[in-house]
Amino acid sequence: MDPAKSRSLTEKKPINCNGFLQEDKKDSSTALSRVDRGRSEVSTPPLESWREERTRSEEDNELNLPSLAAAYSTILRALGEDPARQGLLKTPWRAATAMQFFTKGYQETISDVLNDAIFDEDHDEMVIVKDIDMFSMCEHHLVPFIGKVHIGYLPNKQVLGLSKLARIVEIYSRRLQGKEPVIVDPDCF
Helix, strand or coil: CHHHHHHHHHHHCCEEECCCCCCCCCCCCHEECCCCCCCCCCCHHHHHHHCCCCCCCHHHHHHHHHHHHHHHHHHHHHCCCCCCCHHHHHHHHHHHHHHHHCCHHHHCCHHHHHHCCEEEECCCCCCCEEEEEEEEEECCCCCCCEEEEEEEEEECCEEEEEHHHHHHHHHHHCCCEEECCCCCCCHHH
């Protein structure tokens, strides 16, 4: 066998675990958060970064709306349309507002949702919630896609309010991301 091929078969590949790249499952301190990946070489432990990960505020939405609408006007012109024609007069603003809504997951954190929704329970069997609707935007084409999410977790004497699971799905799905299915490695927990 070619030495280069055998080396590539034995090399460790990064593991994608809950949106974090991990070189070694046992050492989560080397993980980069999805938001920071590609922008920074600074590591963020996944167990801490997910709680406060917010990249856009309501004020940011208001400040960025004019430039986002201008970008949509540019797109319309590049497509050969006239943004000043009657049917398109408000389209750039509507499209900009819609894009902010479709990506509103950047405005909330898990801490915003969880607040006091974790309850002590004498329950240690797996909790499974199926068929949570999700809506997201493809990061490659900026087109919407939909799906169903199934969540299972071992409560370890604490349970989360079921409605909060749907809210967590909404926070993470209302962001730009790939459409490929997410498979979570159980060793991540």
